[in-house]
Amino acid sequence: MNIIYSIFKKELVDVLRDRRTLMFMIIIPILITPLLVIGSIKFQEYQNKKSEEKVLKIALINDSNDFLIKELLSEQKGVQVVEGISIDSLESGIKSDSLQGGLYIGKKFLKNISSNATGNVKIYFKSSDLMSKSKKRMQDALEGYKQKTVRDRLNKLNIEDQLLEPLNVISIDMSTAKETLGKAIGGFIPYILVMFIFLGAMYPAIDLGAGEKERGSLETLLSSPATKFEITMGKLLVVSLAGMVSGLVSVLGISSSLFFIDKIPEQIRATILELINPFMIISIIILMIPIAIFFASMLLSISFYAKSFKEAQSLMGPLNMVILVPLFLSLGPGMEMDHSTALMPLINVGLLTKEILAGSVEPIYFIETLLSLLFFAAIGIRFSVYWFEKENTIFRV
Amino acid sequence: MIELKDISKVFALTKDQRKVVGESKLRPKLFTAVDSISFKCNASSVFALIGPNGSGKTTTLRMISTMISPTSGTIKIKDKDVTKDSRKARKSIGFMTNQTALYDRLSPFEMVKYFADLNSMDKVVFEKRCKDIFNKLDMNSFANKRIGTLSSGMKQKTSIARTIIHDPDIIVFDEPTTGLDVMTSRSIIDLIRNSKDEKKTIIFSSHRMEEVQSLADDIGVIFNGKLIFSGTKTDFEALSDSLSYDDNLINLIDNS
Numbered sequence: 001m002n003i004i005y006s007i008f009k010k011e012l013v014d015v016l017r018d019r020r021t022l023m024f025m026i027i028i029p030i031l032i033t034p035l036l037v038i039g040s041i042k043f044q045e046y047q048n049k050k051s052e053e054k055v056l057k058i059a060l061i062n063d064s065n066d067f068l069i070k071e072l073l074s075e076q077k078g079v080q081v082v083e084g085i086s087i088d089s090l091e092s093g094i095k096s097d098s099l100q101g102g103l104y105i106g107k108k109f110l111k112n113i114s115s116n117a118t119g120n121v122k123i124y125f126k127s128s129d130l131m132s133k134s135k136k137r138m139q140d141a142l143e144g145y146k147q148k149t150v151r152d153r154l155n156k157l158n159i160e161d162q163l164l165e166p167l168n169v170i171s172i173d174m175s176t177a178k179e180t181l182g183k184a185i186g187g188f189i190p191y192i193l194v195m196f197i198f199l200g201a202m203y204p205a206i207d208l209g210a211g212e213k214e215r216g217s218l219e220t221l222l223s224s225p226a227t228k229f230e231i232t233m234g235k236l237l238v239v240s241l242a243g244m245v246s247g248l249v250s251v252l253g254i255s256s257s258l259f260f261i262d263k264i265p266e267q268i269r270a271t272i273l274e275l276i277n278p279f280m281i282i283s284i285i286i287l288m289i290p291i292a293i294f295f296a297s298m299l300l301s302i303s304f305y306a307k308s309f310k311e312a313q314s315l316m317g318p319l320n321m322v323i324l325v326p327l328f329l330s331l332g333p334g335m336e337m338d339h340s341t342a343l344m345p346l347i348n349v350g351l352l353t354k355e356i357l358a359g360s361v362e363p364i365y366f367i368e369t370l371l372s373l374l375f376f377a378a379i380g381i382r383f384s385v386y387w388f389e390k391e392n393t394i395f396r397v
Numbered sequence: 398m399i400e401l402k403d404i405s406k407v408f409a410l411t412k413d414q415r416k417v418v419g420e421s422k423l424r425p426k427l428f429t430a431v432d433s434i435s436f437k438c439n440a441s442s443v444f445a446l447i448g449p450n451g452s453g454k455t456t457t458l459r460m461i462s463t464m465i466s467p468t469s470g471t472i473k474i475k476d477k478d479v480t481k482d483s484r485k486a487r488k489s490i491g492f493m494t495n496q497t498a499l500y501d502r503l504s505p506f507e508m509v510k511y512f513a514d515l516n517s518m519d520k521v522v523f524e525k526r527c528k529d530i531f532n533k534l535d536m537n538s539f540a541n542k543r544i545g546t547l548s549s550g551m552k553q554k555t556s557i558a559r560t561i562i563h564d565p566d567i568i569v570f571d572e573p574t575t576g577l578d579v580m581t582s583r584s585i586i587d588l589i590r591n592s593k594d595e596k597k598t599i600i601f602s603s604h605r606m607e608e609v610q611s612l613a614d615d616i617g618v619i620f621n622g623k624l625i626f627s628g629t630k631t632d633f634e635a636l637s638d639s640l641s642y643d644d645n646l647i648n649l650i651d652n653s
Contacts, residue, residue, distance in 0.1 A: 006514035010503070017502040017543075216496035220559070222464045223492030223569075224515040225484045391465045392409065 003226050007234025015204045015238055025200045025242050029250035033192060034257030055080050056134045059090045059102040059124075064109040068148070069121070072141040073103065079137050094124050101125045101134030116153060179358045189357065190327050190350040192254055193247050197288060198323060200246020201239050201295050202316055208235045209303025210312035218394065232388045236296050236381065243292035244285070251284060275357055283356045283366070290373035291349060295323075297380030301387045304394065326350070342368035345376050399438040399461060399567060399598060404470035406431040406456050406622075430456040432622040433470070438615065441596040443589060445603060445613035447646060453622040454602040458571045461600065462492045474567060488516055491565035493585075495575040497556040501545030505536055505555040508544060509562050516563035523562070530558045534584075553581045557588050568592050570601035574608065586612065606642035618649050625653040 015021050059082045060070055074081050082099065093099035102124035109119040121142060125135040154161060173180075212218040221231060255276050299316060306312035323346060330350025335341065337351040348369040355361035387393055408428045431453040438444035446454050459465045461472060463483040472479045479486035499508055506527070513523040531537050534554045539547055544555060560568065570589065574582040589612050592599055603609055609616065616633045618626035626633065626649050636645045 002517065003515060006511065010500075010507070010511045010514075013507070014500055014502050215500075216494065216498040217500060219459075219464065219494065220492060220498045221515075223462045223487060223490060224512060225487045225517070226515050227484060395459075395465070 003230045004233045004237070007226060007231060008237045011204075011208055011235055011238040012241070015207070015242060018203075018207060021203045021207065021242065024203045025246045026249055029196045029200070029246050030253045033196070033250050033253040037254055037257040051133055052078070054078060054133075056100040056137060057082050057093075057098070058134060058138060059083070059085055059093060059099050060105075061085065061087060061090060061102070062105045063107045064105050064111075066105060066110045066113070069103070069105060069141065069145055072144045073138070076137045076141050078133070079141075090124060094126060097126075097129075100129070101138055103138055113149060179360060189251065189254070190330070190353040191324065192250050193284070193288070193353065194291065194323060194327060194346065194349060195320075196250035197243040197247035197292050198295050198299075198320060201243030201292060201299055204242045205239045205296060205299035205303045206306075206309055206312040206316070208239065209300055210306040210309050211303075213304075213306075213394075214308050222394070228389045229385050232300070232385045233381075236293070236300055236384060239296035239300055240289075240292040243295055244288050247288050247292065248285065275359075280356055283361070284353070286370065287349065287352065287356075287373070290370065290377040291346075293377035294345070294373065294380045297377065297384040301380075301384045304384075304388050337362070337365050339365075339368065343372040345372060348372060398440045398473075398475060399444075399600065400471075400473040400476075401437075401457075401461070402435050402471050402473075403433050404431055404435070404457070404460060404467045404472060405429065405433050406453075406460060406465070407468045429622050431460070431467075431619075434619065434622075434624040435470075436617050436624060436627045438598055438600045440598050441593065442614040443593055443599045443601070443612050444615045444617065445601055445609040446617045446619060447603060447606075447609060448619040449650065452619045454619055455571055457619065458492075458569050458600065458602060462490055462569050463487055464492075488563065489566045491560040491563070491568040492571075493556060493560045493568070493573055494571045495573055495577060497549075497552040499544045499552055499555055499559070501543065503544055504541045505544060505547075505551075505558065506531075506540045508555055509558045512559045513562050518563055526562060526564065527558075530562065534558060549578070550581055550584070553577070553584055557584065561588070561592070565597070567598045567600070570599070572602050572604065574603065574605060606646070610642050618646060620650050620653055623653070625649055 055078050057080050058073065060073065062070065062083070070081060070083075073079055085093070087104065090099065090102040090104070094102060104122040104124070106120055109121070112119040123135065123138045123142075125138070127135075150164065151161060154163065212221065222228070226234075298319070302315050302319070303312045306315055326344065326346035327350045329335065330341075330347045335347070335351065337348075337355055341351055342348050342365045348365075352361065352365065352369045355365070406429070408430055410426050410428050434453075434457065436444075446457060448454055456465070460467050461474075461479075463479050463486050466480060474486050474489060477486070500511075503511070509527055509530075510523070513527070518526075531540055534557060536551075536554050536558060539551050544552060547555070568589075570585070573585045573589075577585070586608065589599055589601065593612075601612070610630075613630050615629050616626070617624055626636075633642070633645060637648065640648070
């Protein structure tokens with residue numbers, strides 16, 4: 001035990017003096033994540049504002065004598081009605097983006113409406129233009145037209161409007177703000193958490209495995225009385241700790257960034273503060289321990305195998321993507337925490353984090369998730385030790 | 398004393414290694430690095446293991462240091478089988494190569510203390526021995542500087558201090574002076590001489606025949622994993638009166 005502690009102590013000092021490791025473990029999570037969150041929210045806000053404010057040129061070809069549609073369309077915010085063009089020009093204008101939408105009203109339109117029949121209107125737009133609001137603005141204008149026409153028709157028949165509205169559905173959302181926000185934030189927190197545990201553990205793992213091999217110091221370490229098990233455990237503890245620190249710092253970084261976003265209403269801000277409570281922090285830390293150990297064992301095994309720092313880096317790259325797949329699956333429709341999903345590694349992390357943040361976690365699922373992760377962490381440790389004990393791995397040059 | 402009896406080491410070749418040695422997929426994937434060798438390194442003497450590159454010197458030294466296990470045969474240090482208690486065996490061994498193999502972000506003191514801790518040295522004993530070694534090697538002026546900032550001579554002194562801090566009875570040197578300048582090589586040669594004066598058992602591998610001539614009491618020649626000569630320095634010199642150590646080695650290899 002003393003030898004494991006000596007190795008742990010030395011490796012920790014060594015890692016903490018490494019600028020690259022500190023960069024990945026602390027600087028990136030604490031600076032980059034808030035910048036990323038604030039930046040993406042601000043960018044989204046800017047894009048929305050831009051698209052709201054943009055004046056859309058919508059062509060109107062009206063072959064009937066109806067003027068109401070034009071009136072309603074002109075009333076829409078940010079719409080400039082363009083008239084007097086042909087269908088061909090309308091189509092080519094939309095294709096070339098000189099027009100953002102078009103509306104065609106045929107000759108028989110008004111006649112059909114007046115005779116209580118259906119009037120056909122064609123709307124032209126580009127669905128590939130994701131940010132464009134032209135379709136919505138045209139539909140809003142037509143919806144106004146539709147409501148007015150229905151009202152007029154009912155009035156002519158002396159029928160009250162309510163006849164067509166037999167139900168007045170009033171939705172009452174019983175979720176607390178904490179639950180709603182917790183589940184929403186819980187969707188992306190596991191990504192950040194897992195990604196930064198992995199990134200934080202990656203550099204120390206490379207340095208303490210392939211790095212030592214490359215420097216030749218592993219050979220002298222193996223000539224010391226420390227057993228391969230003790231060496232692996234000492235290194236594993238440091239790599240796991242680095243991963244955990246990185247994960248925790250990233251979550252704190254994201255949490256702190258939410259306070260720098262102006263448009264968060266006071267109530268939501270208060271809810272976020274409620275979310276970040278001692279229970280949430282302790283639960284996340286407990287959850288991080290087995291994840292970090294599991295990642296550390298995998299990364300160290302790869303690092304021990306690699307001939308050089310460079311090879312270790314290239315072997316670890318694809319793993320980075322692989323770990324995100326289960327988290328992505330946990331966000332899928334119908335994915336709920338139950339006794340089976342609680343045992344699936346990383347999927348359970350995604351689901352449990354949402355529950356923890358929403359404050360609706362059931363203890364049995366927490367325990368099952370933890371046991372599952374500990375089981376995989378134990379397999380990881382065993383594999384790592386087995387791998388390190390193999391002469392072909394250690395002296396692979 | 399170190400005694401090797403019928404020691405063999407067989408490695409499974411990796412794909413890359415099979416390509417290098419020209420092995421086809423159909424031929425055996427095993428490679429015998431050391432083939433049934435036996436020799437003794439007497440207490441308080443220096444044993445030189447010589448031979449061309451890839452002959453099995455490093456593998457033999459790694460087996461003596463218990464870093465790797467022999468496929469067959471026994472290695473005894475002070476009459477005790479090292480495979481049965483390798484930790485105890487390693488406590489009596491100091492291992493050094495031509496690479497300083499240090500941690501750049503530690504100081505020489507931290508480096509030496511780390512290896513003392515790994516050898517479970519008593520704090521008082523460590524402090525006294527560390528002081529003695531640092532004084533002897535004139536290391537006090539840079540004891541607390543980061544190793545990464547030191548000159549190669551200072552690094553070599555740190556490496557020496559690390560190797561001998563636990564006062565091992567046996568010191569194993571794997572090509573300790575290869576690629577080093579004259580001054581740095583001299584510090585290693587002095588260490589070997591001093592260790593011999595301190596009645597330690599020393600085994601070293603080398604390509605520099607002048608070092609072998611000046612330091613060795615006994616010599617072993619290894620080629621293609623087989624020990625083709627083992628005897629005293631006098632026996633080796635007696636192979637031919639007129640030829641140099643280099644010529645004797647080449648003749649032994651040619652005639653094997």
